[in-house]
Amino acid sequence: MRTSVRRVAVTLAAVLPGLAVVAGIQAATFPEKPITLVVHASAGGGSDIFARTLAAAFEKEKILPQPIVVENKPGGSGAIAFAYVGGKKNDPYFLLTAVTSFLTTPILRKSQVEYKDFTPIANFAFDEYMVIVKADSKYKSMKDIVSDAKASPKKLTVGGTQLGSSDSICAYLIEKAAEIQLNYVVFNSGGEVNAALMGGHIDIAVANPGEALELSKANKVRTLGVFSEKRLVGAPDVPTLKEQGLDAIYVQNRGLVAPGGIPGDARKVLEQAMLKYTKTDIYKKYIKENMLSEAWMDGPTFGKWLDAENARYHEVLKAMGLLK
Amino acid sequence: MDVFQHILLGFQVALSVQNLFFCFVGVTIGTLIGVLPGIGPVTGVAILIPITFGMHATTAIITMAGVYYGAMYGGSTTSILINVPGESASVMTTLDGYQMARQGRAGPALGMAACSSFIAGTFAVIMLTLIASPLADYALSFGPPEYFALTFMGLTLVTSLSGESMLKGIVSGVFGLILACVGIDAVSGEERFTFGNIYLLDGFGFIGVAVGLFAVAEVLVNLEEPLKQVFVKTELKLRTLFPNRQDWRDCLGPIGRSAILGFFVGVLPGAGATIASFLSYATEKKLSKHPEKFGTGIIEGVAAPEGANNAAAGGAMVPLLTLGIPGSGTTAVLLGALLIHGLRPGPLLFQSSPDFVWGVIASMYIGNVMLLILNLPLVGLFASMLRVPYRILMPLIITISAVGVFATENNIFDMWVMFGFGIVGYLMRKLDFPPAPAVLALVLGPLLERSLRQSLTISHGDLSIFFTRPIAAVLTIGALVSLFSPVFRAVWESTRTPGKEARP
Numbered sequence: 001m002r003t004s005v006r007r008v009a010v011t012l013a014a015v016l017p018g019l020a021v022v023a024g025i026q027a028a029t030f031p032e033k034p035i036t037l038v039v040h041a042s043a044g045g046g047s048d049i050f051a052r053t054l055a056a057a058f059e060k061e062k063i064l065p066q067p068i069v070v071e072n073k074p075g076g077s078g079a080i081a082f083a084y085v086g087g088k089k090n091d092p093y094f095l096l097t098a099v100t101s102f103l104t105t106p107i108l109r110k111s112q113v114e115y116k117d118f119t120p121i122a123n124f125a126f127d128e129y130m131v132i133v134k135a136d137s138k139y140k141s142m143k144d145i146v147s148d149a150k151a152s153p154k155k156l157t158v159g160g161t162q163l164g165s166s167d168s169i170c171a172y173l174i175e176k177a178a179e180i181q182l183n184y185v186v187f188n189s190g191g192e193v194n195a196a197l198m199g200g201h202i203d204i205a206v207a208n209p210g211e212a213l214e215l216s217k218a219n220k221v222r223t224l225g226v227f228s229e230k231r232l233v234g235a236p237d238v239p240t241l242k243e244q245g246l247d248a249i250y251v252q253n254r255g256l257v258a259p260g261g262i263p264g265d266a267r268k269v270l271e272q273a274m275l276k277y278t279k280t281d282i283y284k285k286y287i288k289e290n291m292l293s294e295a296w297m298d299g300p301t302f303g304k305w306l307d308a309e310n311a312r313y314h315e316v317l318k319a320m321g322l323l324k
Numbered sequence: 325m326d327v328f329q330h331i332l333l334g335f336q337v338a339l340s341v342q343n344l345f346f347c348f349v350g351v352t353i354g355t356l357i358g359v360l361p362g363i364g365p366v367t368g369v370a371i372l373i374p375i376t377f378g379m380h381a382t383t384a385i386i387t388m389a390g391v392y393y394g395a396m397y398g399g400s401t402t403s404i405l406i407n408v409p410g411e412s413a414s415v416m417t418t419l420d421g422y423q424m425a426r427q428g429r430a431g432p433a434l435g436m437a438a439c440s441s442f443i444a445g446t447f448a449v450i451m452l453t454l455i456a457s458p459l460a461d462y463a464l465s466f467g468p469p470e471y472f473a474l475t476f477m478g479l480t481l482v483t484s485l486s487g488e489s490m491l492k493g494i495v496s497g498v499f500g501l502i503l504a505c506v507g508i509d510a511v512s513g514e515e516r517f518t519f520g521n522i523y524l525l526d527g528f529g530f531i532g533v534a535v536g537l538f539a540v541a542e543v544l545v546n547l548e549e550p551l552k553q554v555f556v557k558t559e560l561k562l563r564t565l566f567p568n569r570q571d572w573r574d575c576l577g578p579i580g581r582s583a584i585l586g587f588f589v590g591v592l593p594g595a596g597a598t599i600a601s602f603l604s605y606a607t608e609k610k611l612s613k614h615p616e617k618f619g620t621g622i623i624e625g626v627a628a629p630e631g632a633n634n635a636a637a638g639g640a641m642v643p644l645l646t647l648g649i650p651g652s653g654t655t656a657v658l659l660g661a662l663l664i665h666g667l668r669p670g671p672l673l674f675q676s677s678p679d680f681v682w683g684v685i686a687s688m689y690i691g692n693v694m695l696l697i698l699n700l701p702l703v704g705l706f707a708s709m710l711r712v713p714y715r716i717l718m719p720l721i722i723t724i725s726a727v728g729v730f731a732t733e734n735n736i737f738d739m740w741v742m743f744g745f746g747i748v749g750y751l752m753r754k755l756d757f758p759p760a761p762a763v764l765a766l767v768l769g770p771l772l773e774r775s776l777r778q779s780l781t782i783s784h785g786d787l788s789i790f791f792t793r794p795i796a797a798v799l800t801i802g803a804l805v806s807l808f809s810p811v812f813r814a815v816w817e818s819t820r821t822p823g824k825e826a827r828p
Contacts, residue, residue: 042653048370049660056374072370073734076508076525080735083522108513109525157782163513185468185781186511188774191649191656195593198647201467201782210668211648218671220647289666322513 030092030266031066037095037256040081040102042074046127046208047097049290050254057282063273068095077105077162086113088259092266095121098255100166103310107317108164115306119262122274123255123297123305125287129170129227130212130238132205134197135219142178142225142244145204149180157183159193159202164322166252167193169313170206170227172320173248174241197221209235209291227251234291253309254292255302271299331453334682338690343386343683346379350387351691354394355698359402360728364411364531365395365654367732373661381665382680386687388661389641392654393445393688396597396634397695400437401706404430404626406721408539410728412530412767413597413633415760416605418538420618420625427621428556430707431565436575436623437630438699439567442692444583444631448638449688451587452645457674460646463591468778469789473799474592475772478599480807481606482761490810492757500762503528504769511777523737530767531732532741535725537759540746543718545753555710565704567623575627578608586632590639593651597636598767604632638688644669645681 037055041047048070055068073081078101085096096102096118106114133139139148149156160167163186171184185202187193190211197205198220207215213235215221225241226232227250241248258270277283278296287294297305317323337343357368369388376384395411402408404421417437424433451459466474482497506517507527518524567575582604589600608628609618618625640651648669650656662669667677674681710717729742749759783789790800805812 042366045656045660049664052374053664056377059374060377070374071734074526075733076522079522079525109515154784162508162510183781183784185778186774187778188510189650189656191659192593195464195643195647195649196467199464199467210663211670214648214668214670214672220671285666289663289668 030263030269031064033093034067034069035064035093035095037068037070037097038081038085039070039072039097040074040078040099041097042072046290047099047254048072050124050286051097053282053286054277057277057280058273060282061277061280063276063280064269076109077101077164079105079109082106082113085257085259086117090261090263091259092262092270094259095256095270096258098253098257099127100169100252100313102255102257103306103313104164104317107310107313108322115257115310117260118257119260119267120299120302120306121256121258121267121270122299123253123295123302124274124278124283125254125292126251126295127166127254127290127292128209128232129166129206129250129252130209130235131170131174131224131227131241132197132207132212132216132221133203133224134200135216135222137203137222139203139224140222142174142241142246145224146178146180146246149178149182153181154183156204157185157202158204158206159185159187159196160206161189161193162186163320164317166250167206168320169316170248170250172316173227173250174246176319177241177246177248194221209238210289213291228293232291232293234288251293251295253295253305255297267299327454330678330682331686333679334684334686335689337382337679337683338386338686342380343383343687344690346383346387347390347687347691348694350390351394351397351695352698354391354396355398355695355702357391358395358398358400358410360410360724364732365392366657368395369654369657369661373657373664376661377664381662381667382683384665385658385662385667385680385684386691388658389684389688390691392658393634393637393691394695395654396445396637397438397441397699399633400441400626400630401434402724404433404437405706405710406539406717406724407542408721408725408728409534409763412534412763413601413636414629415534415538415598415763416601416629417626419605419760420621420623422542423619423621424623424626425710426555428564429621429623430555430710431703432567432571432623433626434703434706435566435700436571436627438696438703440575440579440582440627440631441634442696443579444586445634445638445692445695446689447583448587448590448635449685449692452638452641452688453685456642456646459591459642460671463593463643463647463649463651465795466592467793468775468782469793469796470799471592472772472775472779473790473796473803474599475768475775477799477803477806478603479765479768479772480803481603482764489756493761496752496757496759497761497765499757500765501769501772503533503762504766504773510770510774511781521737523735527770528741528766529729529732529738530763532729532738533745533766534763535729536742536745537749537752537763539721539725540742541749541753541759543721544746544750546714546718555714565707566700571623574622574624577611578604578624578628579631581607581611582628582631583635586635587639589632590636590651591642593640593643593649596640596652597633598764600632600636600639601629602764604628641685641688645673645684647671648673 037051039048039051051070055070058068073084085094088094139145158171193205196202212223216223223238226238368391399410399414400417402410403414403417404425407418407422409415409418421433508525585604586600605628609615640655643649643651644655650659729738779789791797
């Protein structure tokens with residue numbers, strides 16, 4: 001009985017003119033199997049936490065009929081994950097975490113895939129950045145840093161991760177806005193940068209608000225400014241760099257993309273699901289605890305934002321002398 | 325008194341039925357993960373993060389911490405049985421552990437590894453309980469010059485680890501340093517020797533190289549005489565299965581020293597269990613009355629690195645809990661897990677969530693006892709595995725190795741690295757080059773290079789930075805002495821010998 005009904009439906013679908021109907025049926029059933037969310041970094045990092053929180057919320061709230069499975073493909077500042085997901089053309093069962101490196105790695109590395117080879121799904125939030133110094137440092141504001149750096153160029157040490165990373169761009173933006181020169185020291189991870197700062201081995205560091213504020217509450221570091229347009233809701237006492245006369249604004253986005261050429265309806269389903277996820281308690285708690293700024297963008301808006309940012313990164317990285 | 329009250333509070337938390345159960349689950353998973361090469365504690369803890377979502381934060385971290393130090397116990401198993409170091413911290417254990425297994429003493433080696441891990445691990449937890457906060461300042465006193473000096477000293481000690489010829493040990497170490505140059509240059513971001521291959525961007529993976537040089541090479545060497553029985557059959561009697569009185573007498577000193585050394589190296593973020601394990605092995609070899617026996621299958625060579633890597637795992641909890649700074653890959657994942665559970669590790673954690681911190685610390689005492697009880701009966705089981713004929717064991721070793729290597733980063737490239745280095749390792753064995761210095765140099769190379777360049781960036785190229793800071797100066801001079809000690813000794817002996825002749 002059932003098979004005959006299906007057979008009739010199949011025949012009808014085949015006979016009916018136009019592919020739109022077939023596409024409609026497909027979209028109604030997407031996703032039919034678990035979706036793989038590829039994380040471009042190793043387990044335990046910011047993107048990994050983002051992905052695993054998202055996957056857990058999807059499972060708990062049953063946002064999609066199929067689960068999202070997280071898979072780490074770390075390496076090469078994201079290059080391995082980008083090549084992997086970029087190679088899954090037209091397959092809507094893959095998602096990829098997209099942060100700063102999603103744009104900067106292809107710019108710096110002449111990789112075969114670039115951001116245009118992906119379908120933007122959504123952007124969720126921005127990571128903010130703060131300038132910190134040791135609690136007993138002689139620098140009380142950005143002005144102190146600027147005047148000292150002007151007096152002795154390349155003397156002040158600023159710690160951060162690999163050149164081309166968000167930290168290094170933040171440091172460069174200060175140099176450019178204040179017309180000073182700093183001595184940038186490369187560390188392996190944010191944790192090592194903070195340790196070196198607290199130990200007095202470097203003068204300045206760039207940190208995310210979560211860690212910066214916790215260390216500042218314990219009176220280990222002092223926060224001098226934040227790289228945002230306006231003061232952060234969670235940290236109303238920390239002035240922006242802009243208030244202090246430095247035109248240095250920077251955020252890192254947290255978004256998701258899918259391989260290029262996926263069916264439009266699947267993209268829509270994913271985008272809707274992501275929007276629904278941003279309304280959950282798990283997501284709200286994630287944003288609050290990691291001190292992120294919510295910044296929802298749907299696929300097309302995110303795509304335009306990526307275009308603009310890509311052009312800006314090109315410019316900044318070139319000015320930093322990292323592009324030949 | 326204060327500490328006593330805190331730890332009492334901790335035990336109240338840790339001894340709840342639920343926490344006891346999940347502590348047991350954690351250490352059991354940790355043991356299994358440690359036994360399988362490839363899937364290390366980092367991946368193990370990461371996989372558990374989503375599973376622990378519904379749990380109370382303390383229970384979740386108790387489980388994950390259990391996986392972490394549990395894996396340190398299990399890590400020695402494959403090193404001893406089949407010459408496969410499951411992680412960089414157990415490379416040193418292969419040197420004497422595997423030789424002991426070949427001599428039919430796998431049981432005592434495994435048993436001593438478990439006991440040494442237990443004693444040193446518990447010592448680390450006691451230290452963590454008593455002096456975690458003051459230690460945080462000690463950890464911070466290590467800046468780039470100090471890390472460079474420490475790593476440099478560690479590398480010079482490699483020469484004392486290598487078999488008969490010191491020169492061959494140095495060549496092997498330099499080979500490892502050259503391999504460590506492959507990948508993105510951490511400072512400038514340039515690619516080095518990657519030939520456009522994206523899988524080489526992060527350099528050669530440690531697991532692939534180590535498993536190739538040790539396990540695959542070993543199988544290839546044994547293939548030359550496929551009918552020879554590689555392992556002396558172990559008698560499965562209680563007497564031969566566990567360390568005897570003499571073994572204990574030999575090991576008490578090394579265990580005590582490795583516990584202290586391992587803990588203090590583990591506290592330093594970025595140094596970690598690997599440096600701890602081989603510093604402790606090198607120390608024991610220098611202090612030993614019979615240094616020439618190291619590497620031939622003596623039990624001190626197992627007790628020292630195993631004790632040190634467990635103590636270091638405990639030590640690494642100090643910067644994590646007191647400063648929010650992860651000291652190793654696994655503690656970085658634990659930090660992520662803490663954030664997910666709404667706890668922000670940092671200097672305030674001890675005040676804001678004492679029941680959490682002390683609950684986790686107390687659970688580590690309990691977990692270590694559980695691990696000892698869990699691991700000792702397994703000794704018999706694992707030791708009896710070597711009774712399997714080698715022609716069956718051989719393909720099994722290759723299969724387990726290949727799966728493990730693939731699982732580390734989910735890519736097939738690492739497997740080719742493993743086979744490639746298997747052939748390299750075979751040639752090294754045939755020409756009597758020891759593989760351990762190469763593997764250790766591969767792990768330490770990036771740390772050495774980074775800290776050197778950081779120091780020189782800070783000092784604007786002035787080398788005196790390594791001599792003007794007290795800790796760095798002591799370590800650098802120690803390294804130079806260690807490196808040139810054979811030259812000094814040669815000069816000393818050449819001046820003494822004529823004197824002796826002149827006397828009678």
